[in-house]
Amino acid sequence: MKKVVVNALILALAIGASGCGEKKDDNVSIIGGADGPTSIYLAPSSDEEEFRYADPVDGDVYYEVMDRILEEYGFDGQEWGTSIDLKGETDAVVSLAMDSTGRYKALGIISKEAGCYGIILDDTIDGTDDNANYAYEAWAYTAKAEDKPEFKWEDERLCFTYPVQTDNGIETRTVPIDYGYDTGHMGFDMERRDMASENQKDVLSGTWQTASIGYEAEGEMQPEYYVRFANLQVLYGHMKDGEFITDHVDEISLLDEFSAGMYKIQVETEGGEKYTLQTPEGDKDVLEYYETWNDDEFPDAYRGGSSLTRCN
Secondary structure, three states: OEEEEOOOOOOOOOOOOOOOOOOOHHHEEEEEEOOEEEEEEEOOOOOOOOOOOEOOOOHHHHHHHHHHHHHHHOOOOEOOOOOEOOOOOOOEEEEEEEOOOOOEEEEEEEEOOOEEEEEEEEEOOOOOOOEEEEEEEEOOOOOOHHHOOEEEEEOOEEEEEEEEEEOOEEEEEEEEEEOOOOOOOOEEOHHHHHHHHHHHHHHHOOOEEEOOEEEEEOOEEEEOOEEEEEOOEEEEEEEEOOEEEEEEEEEEEEEEEEEOOEEEEEEEOOOOOEEEEEOOOOOOOEEEEEOOOOHHHHHHHEOHHHOEEEOO
């Protein structure tokens, strides 16, 4: 077995600060059917106690924890939905996802030291090898079928979607995957995420609004949506008393500077619809909306009402 350690950036998750405490019946959710419960995940249902799925640890130290757990449990992780007591002194490996070719796998590490922290990306190459690539990322084991992580191919682009804990609860995060090496190397494509972060100040910062008008509030016409960008997500919402309220979130699959100061943002909705936001020449405060990812279709796919203008 070859091991490749990925120097992924540690994502800072906004998570609750309260302790775990003892197990209580009202903090246990049971998932099952006619034959009885099939799995239990321990995450408080009470608003008074916020359960923390992960407590991130410095990757320079945590690789030893991941080494220990992988050596003990191997690459055959427990299936998603298996009963795991997240409030106990638990070490575990959970099978998160396999891509449609069967070559690429993802395993989640649960440790006594940090909870749901650490993802192993495994390139089996020809299906017979195991190559462990460590990504120091927080995730959330909910055991719910709808939260199960997955690999997804978009043409030749491989993306990985997995649940994370934010101050809004459990949400999904999608990241591009760097893959396809003879050495078995895999990793979160941090360059693309870093680009998203760096470009926040230039191309994605502030609040945007659609050209289309949606409703009247306090005697003034309001856009159909106000829009903000965060990490690799497009947040559509509205303003209430000066506060941005999110209505729905779309995922950014590609953020590319195709020319100096001009950006192409490929986005996918939860329903699988794809669109492109693109900077027009000479105006960084506008993002034109095209109802496709295919450049050749742009002339017929432009939607002026959905295009965005930066308003502050």
